[in-house]
Amino acid sequence: MKKQFMEGLLTKNPVLVQLLGLCSTMAISTSLFNGIGMGVSVTIILICSNVLISALRKVIPSNIRIAAYIVIIAGFVTMVDLLIQAFLPDLAESLGVFIPLIVVNCIVLGRAEAFASKNGVGASALDGLFQGIGYTVALVIICIVRELLGNGTFGGGLLNGGEGIQIIPADFGAKILTMPFGGFLVLGLLIAASQWLVKRMEKKEKEGNK
Amino acid sequence: MSNLKHILRLSITLLLITAFIAAALAGVNAITEDRIATIQADKTQDAISDVLTFKGEAVLLENTPEKVNGVTITAVYETSAGYAVQVEPAGFGGGINMMVGVDFEGKVTGISIISHAETAGLGAVAAADTGAGEAFRGQFVGQSGQLSVTKDGGTIDAISSSTITSRAVTEGVNAAIACASRLKGGQ
Numbered sequence: 001m002k003k004q005f006m007e008g009l010l011t012k013n014p015v016l017v018q019l020l021g022l023c024s025t026m027a028i029s030t031s032l033f034n035g036i037g038m039g040v041s042v043t044i045i046l047i048c049s050n051v052l053i054s055a056l057r058k059v060i061p062s063n064i065r066i067a068a069y070i071v072i073i074a075g076f077v078t079m080v081d082l083l084i085q086a087f088l089p090d091l092a093e094s095l096g097v098f099i100p101l102i103v104v105n106c107i108v109l110g111r112a113e114a115f116a117s118k119n120g121v122g123a124s125a126l127d128g129l130f131q132g133i134g135y136t137v138a139l140v141i142i143c144i145v146r147e148l149l150g151n152g153t154f155g156g157g158l159l160n161g162g163e164g165i166q167i168i169p170a171d172f173g174a175k176i177l178t179m180p181f182g183g184f185l186v187l188g189l190l191i192a193a194s195q196w197l198v199k200r201m202e203k204k205e206k207e208g209n210k
Numbered sequence: 211m212s213n214l215k216h217i218l219r220l221s222i223t224l225l226l227i228t229a230f231i232a233a234a235l236a237g238v239n240a241i242t243e244d245r246i247a248t249i250q251a252d253k254t255q256d257a258i259s260d261v262l263t264f265k266g267e268a269v270l271l272e273n274t275p276e277k278v279n280g281v282t283i284t285a286v287y288e289t290s291a292g293y294a295v296q297v298e299p300a301g302f303g304g305g306i307n308m309m310v311g312v313d314f315e316g317k318v319t320g321i322s323i324i325s326h327a328e329t330a331g332l333g334a335v336a337a338a339d340t341g342a343g344e345a346f347r348g349q350f351v352g353q354s355g356q357l358s359v360t361k362d363g364g365t366i367d368a369i370s371s372s373t374i375t376s377r378a379v380t381e382g383v384n385a386a387i388a389c390a391s392r393l394k395g396g397q
Contacts, residue, residue, distance in 0.1 A: 030330045056227070064220050068227050075231035079238040086242035089249045093325055151331045175371070178331045 001126065008130030014107045015138035015187070016194045021105040024098045025139060026183040032155045035143030036136070037091040041080050041099060043132025046108055047125055048076045050116040054124035057117050069112045074103045107135060138190065145186050150177035253324060254285075254296070254309075261311030261320035264289035271393070281385035286393065292319060293393060295386035299378040303327035306336075306378055310350075310386035314394060318350045318383060333375030342369070346376070350383050357384055 014020045021042075028034045052072050053060075060068045081099045085092045092099070102108065111131055116124040147153055152168035176182045258268045268287040275284050280300060284307070287294040292313035298305040304327040311319035323337035335342050349366050350357070358364030359376050368376035 059223060060227075061220050061223060064224050068224060071224070071228050071231055075235055078235055082238050082242040082246070086245035086249070089253075096325075096327060173331060175331055179329060 004123075004126055005130050005133075008127070008132075008134035009137060010134070010194060011198055013134040013138055013194065014110075014131050015135055016191050018107075018110065020110050021107040021135070022187070024101055024105060025142065025187070026180040028095055028098050029139055029142040029146055029183055029186075030150070030178050031094075031147050031153075032140065032143050033091070034094055035140040037084075037088070038095060038098065039132070039136025039139045041084065041095075042102060042105065042107065042135055043129065045073065045076045045080055045102055046111060046132045046135075047128035049073045049108055050111055050124040050128035051121055052076075053112045053116040054119060054121045060117075065117065066109075066113075069109060069117075070103070073108050073112070077103045107131065141190060142183065142186050145190075146177045146183060149174050150182065257296075257309035257322045257324050258287055258289070258294040258311075260322040261309050262289055262291050262294055262313075263319070264291035266290050268294060278385055278388065279381070281381050283385060283389055286389060288393075293386075293390040295389050296324075297382040297385050297389075299382035299385070301326060301328050301378040302333050302372070302374040303329060306375070306382065308379065308382050310383050312386055312390035315354070316387060316391050316394070317352055317354045318387065321347050321350050321379070321383060323347075323379075328372070328375050333369065333372040335369045335372065336375050336379055346379075350380075353383075354387060357387075 008014075010016075012018060015022070015025055024038065028038050049069070049072050053069055056068070056072075077100060080102075081092075084095075084099060111127060115127045119127070144154065148167060150173050152166055152173045154165050154167055174182070177186065255268065262268075266289070268289045271286040271288050271293075272283075273285040275282050277283075282298040282305070284296040284298055286296070292311060295310050295312060296307070297310060298307050300306075306326040306328065307324045308326075309322045309324060311321070313319050326334065326337050328334045328336065336346055337343060346367070346369055353365075357366055357380050359366045359368040359373065359380055361368060361373055362377070364380070366376065366380050
């Protein structure tokens with residue numbers, strides 16, 4: 001279980017290592033509120049779809065598995081979308097079309113194909129949870145960096161009545177970072193940092209074994 | 211025969227999964243439908259009272275979207291103080307859904323941006339509840355006729371680095387003014 005957790009968080013992180021679901025990651029990671037909202041939505045959908053697909057893995061014939069997965073994923077995404085629209089209208093407005101687009105987010109289909117279709121319900125639920133946490137953590141870090149350096153604020157959409165706390169004067173913000181290509185710059189640096197961390201941990205482990 | 215069985219098995223499995231998901235969706239939709247409709251209606255009403263100070267109710271005049279000069283006019287409401295025109299000009303990141311209040315003299319009473327997909331920190335300033343956003347929207351109040359941004363020889367100061375958004379909002383206001391004067395002329 002610990003291994004699964006580390007895989008989701010670092011060594012097989014969906015964003016930083018598998019590079020899945022980058023489209024929505026780049027588009028919405030501009031404020032903390034968006035990052036948490038999107039991360040939690042994807043996590044819930046991942047857990048639900050992993051559990052159902054795992055439970056049905058012996059029933060679904062392999063010829064039509066992709067069609068069956070997409071129907072299941074689309075169902076859960078639409079449910080989450082409707083619930084967010086009804087109960088969290090601010091989040092719905094801010095994430096816009098990217099919630100429905102989770103249907104085609106490769107993280108969810110990727111985990112269904114790579115994990116849930118081969119493993120038991122319990123393990124699949126944990127996989128969904130940990131992959132979701134890994135996605136959320138990566139997303140939140142990108143959000144914090146882009147928001148702070150781009151707009152000079154922290155906690156946009158959440159703190160200080162939605163304005164966020166102004167840390168750097170807005171005029172000094174590097175607006176480039178709030179745009180998608182700025183997101184790629186931040187993502188690249190974050191991947192480098194996570195690789196460095198993984199290498200360092202491996203090295204320590206080797207030294208510990210000696 | 212076994213081939214037929216195989217095909218039947220595939221289609222029936224998929225049918226059952228789809229039927230199950232459809233039933234679950236119907237359930238969630240039943241719970242959320244009313245709430246979503248209320249939220250949408252509230253948003254529209256809020257936007258109308260944002261742009262016009264009026265007594266009584268805002269009456270829906272038209273709600274068949276029509277496109278005039280690249281700007282979609284989504285709905286028109288009439289109140290005791292003037293018209294509230296919901297327009298959707300094309301911004302930098304897609305349509306900007308906004309409400310424009312125009313009094314019976316053809317002067318803009320206020321504008322409110324309901325939803326948009328402009329760049330955060332740049333075009334999104336137009337809709338923000340910040341000093342810069344209010345200053346930008348405030349420029350339209352009391353204006354009439356055909357407006358344009360300073361870059362195009364007009365009087366509206368564009369949001370810095372967001373000429374496309376500023377132009378779009380200005381076009382939306384122009385369409386609303388034109389629409390209101392057309393309605394008034396028709397009376």
